[in-house]
Amino acid sequence: MIVALLASPISAETVPVFPRHPPLLLAGLAAVLGESGHRVVVCDAFLERLGVEAAARKAIAPSPDLVVLMPNDVARETPPDVTAALAGRIRELADVPVVVAGIGDVRFLSRLLDSCPALDAALVGDPEISVPAYIRACGQSAPRGGEPRGGRSRFASGAAGGAAANAPVPPAPLHAGSCPAAERKSEQAGSSAHSGVPGLLLGGSPAPVRPAVVRDLDSLPEPAWDLVDLRRYVVLPHRGGRASHPILASRGCWWSRCAFCQDLACVKSPDYRVRSPQSVAREMAGAVREKGAEHFLFHDAVFPTRKEWVEELEGRLSDLGVRASWFCMARADAVKPDVLAAMKRCGATGVAYGLESGSEEMLRRMNKGHDLAAGEAAVRWTKEAGLDAVATFIFGFPGETVEMARQTVEHSLRLPLDIAQFLLVKWHQVPEGMLSEGDLVEDWDLSQFDYRGMVFVPRAYRTVGNLKLMRSYAYARFYLRPAFLARTLARVRSAEELRRYVRGGMTLISAMLNR
Numbered sequence: 001m002i003v004a005l006l007a008s009p010i011s012a013e014t015v016p017v018f019p020r021h022p023p024l025l026l027a028g029l030a031a032v033l034g035e036s037g038h039r040v041v042v043c044d045a046f047l048e049r050l051g052v053e054a055a056a057r058k059a060i061a062p063s064p065d066l067v068v069l070m071p072n073d074v075a076r077e078t079p080p081d082v083t084a085a086l087a088g089r090i091r092e093l094a095d096v097p098v099v100v101a102g103i104g105d106v107r108f109l110s111r112l113l114d115s116c117p118a119l120d121a122a123l124v125g126d127p128e129i130s131v132p133a134y135i136r137a138c139g140q141s142a143p144r145g146g147e148p149r150g151g152r153s154r155f156a157s158g159a160a161g162g163a164a165a166n167a168p169v170p171p172a173p174l175h176a177g178s179c180p181a182a183e184r185k186s187e188q189a190g191s192s193a194h195s196g197v198p199g200l201l202l203g204g205s206p207a208p209v210r211p212a213v214v215r216d217l218d219s220l221p222e223p224a225w226d227l228v229d230l231r232r233y234v235v236l237p238h239r240g241g242r243a244s245h246p247i248l249a250s251r252g253c254w255w256s257r258c259a260f261c262q263d264l265a266c267v268k269s270p271d272y273r274v275r276s277p278q279s280v281a282r283e284m285a286g287a288v289r290e291k292g293a294e295h296f297l298f299h300d301a302v303f304p305t306r307k308e309w310v311e312e313l314e315g316r317l318s319d320l321g322v323r324a325s326w327f328c329m330a331r332a333d334a335v336k337p338d339v340l341a342a343m344k345r346c347g348a349t350g351v352a353y354g355l356e357s358g359s360e361e362m363l364r365r366m367n368k369g370h371d372l373a374a375g376e377a378a379v380r381w382t383k384e385a386g387l388d389a390v391a392t393f394i395f396g397f398p399g400e401t402v403e404m405a406r407q408t409v410e411h412s413l414r415l416p417l418d419i420a421q422f423l424l425v426k427w428h429q430v431p432e433g434m435l436s437e438g439d440l441v442e443d444w445d446l447s448q449f450d451y452r453g454m455v456f457v458p459r460a461y462r463t464v465g466n467l468k469l470m471r472s473y474a475y476a477r478f479y480l481r482p483a484f485l486a487r488t489l490a491r492v493r494s495a496e497e498l499r500r501y502v503r504g505g506m507t508l509i510s511a512m513l514n515r
């Protein structure tokens with residue numbers, strides 16, 4: 001079977017916004033389907049700067065038997081109207097089933113299906129088990145033309161126009177009617193003959209569909225990076241100016257209660273699962289050997305900050321002769337000095353924490369689960385361990401006052417941070433009871449570094465312009481401190497590093513200008 005995997009564009013027309021991170025979920029699904037013997041064609045329409053029309057044509061170009069839209073992946077999300085338009089255009093161009101996968105939010109997907117008759121189904125949760133099960137339900141579990149083909153070792157990249165494919169298999173037609181999708185207009189999810197497909201959502205009234213969950217992450221093959229040109233993704237200065245090889249050590253978040261956290265990609269499900277250090281070390285060793293990776297970025301919502309786990313990873317990497325650096329994100333209340341010291345020994349260069357606010361009241365409203373002191377201690381311990389400390393702060397949570405926002409800026413200045421990111425809270429749906437506290441700007445805010453939803457303007461700000469002004473003020477206060485600039489310049493050791501800081505400065509100016 002030919003499966004087209006499409007990382008969606010983030011807008012209907014081309015916009016001057018580029019992805020910072022490669023599509024990790026898509027590469028993982030491509031690997032699973034390749035191992036199952038399917039021919040997989042992938043395209044990152046966001047990277048290729050394709051609008052809906054061009055992306056739809058790209059999706060159908062290999063005459064696929066199934067098109068899987070992946071609107072959300074690590075650090076990228078697509079407005080639902082763009083996904084709906086894309087599915088609609090694909091179905092106008094070809095008689096091929098179109099499903100959406102890689103999203104963990106049932107309510108979001110129910111609304112999307114209801115608004116988009118062209119979408120045959122949504123596969124909620126981890127796509128690595130839902131999509132193959134869906135294909136089996138279509139009766140197409142093996143490719144036609146003899147023995148199963150494909151597999152990780154047979155992947156070859158470089159098809160024209162940014163699409164890449166594994167080993168070719170003769171195309172064969174599969175019409176929408178041969179998939180469970182054909183029943184979606186008449187059945188409720190969970191009651192069809194295809195209810196064995198985990199996470200299958202067929203539209204209609206929201207049904208109690210549980211997202212598909214891969215319990216044993218070690219059972220998954222390594223992502224099919226052969227199909228993605230990792231060098232083409234934007235490198236941010238705080239990653240050492242080097243391309244970061246993307247990797248996951250876990251999925252989900254054991255806290256999962258922050259009120260602003262609406263990341264739709266199933267990487268942030270409430271089911272927290274951790275890979276074995278052995279499996280992570282093996283993947284890192286492979287990336288070093290085959291892709292020349294030197295630095296890794298763990299995309300985990302919350303990195304497994306258990307000392308034994310980190311020490312075992314260090315041992316496994318040492319056994320495999322891997323010397324590589326890495327960066328991760330963690331919760332401030334989940335690190336201790338001994339864990340951070342172990343992370344440093346294991347190759348970590350820095351840790352990012354979502355500190356969110358400088359107001360205790362705001363942290364409580366956000367249900368962050370820790371206080372200011374926990375954030376301060378985490379940053380201090382991180383620096384004491386010899387690691388870079390990075391923090392993100394957010395503006396625009398319902399109920400925020402200008403005074404609270406100023407407290408956030410002052411808080412960021414007191415901490416010994418190397419990098420601070422100031423973001424606007426972005427929403428797919430503002431929680432009930434909060435909408436009365438301001439205005440929702442319903443068009444998605446697509447700016448280069450923060451393009452993942454709608455902006456909510458708390459009453460105190462009055463306009464979205466004032467809210468963005470607060471973000472610019474925060475960036476200016478943090479980065480234009482003479483002491484900070486002097487410290488940063490003192491770290492410059494080479495012309496390349498200087499170039500990196502210049503690029504970082506331009507990134508900063510872009511953020512300050514709210515682009």
Ligand code: SF4
Pocket residue numbers: 253254255256257258261268301302331354
């Ligand atoms: S800790 Fe991070 S991933 Fe977990 S709920 Fe909060 S914001 Fe989301």
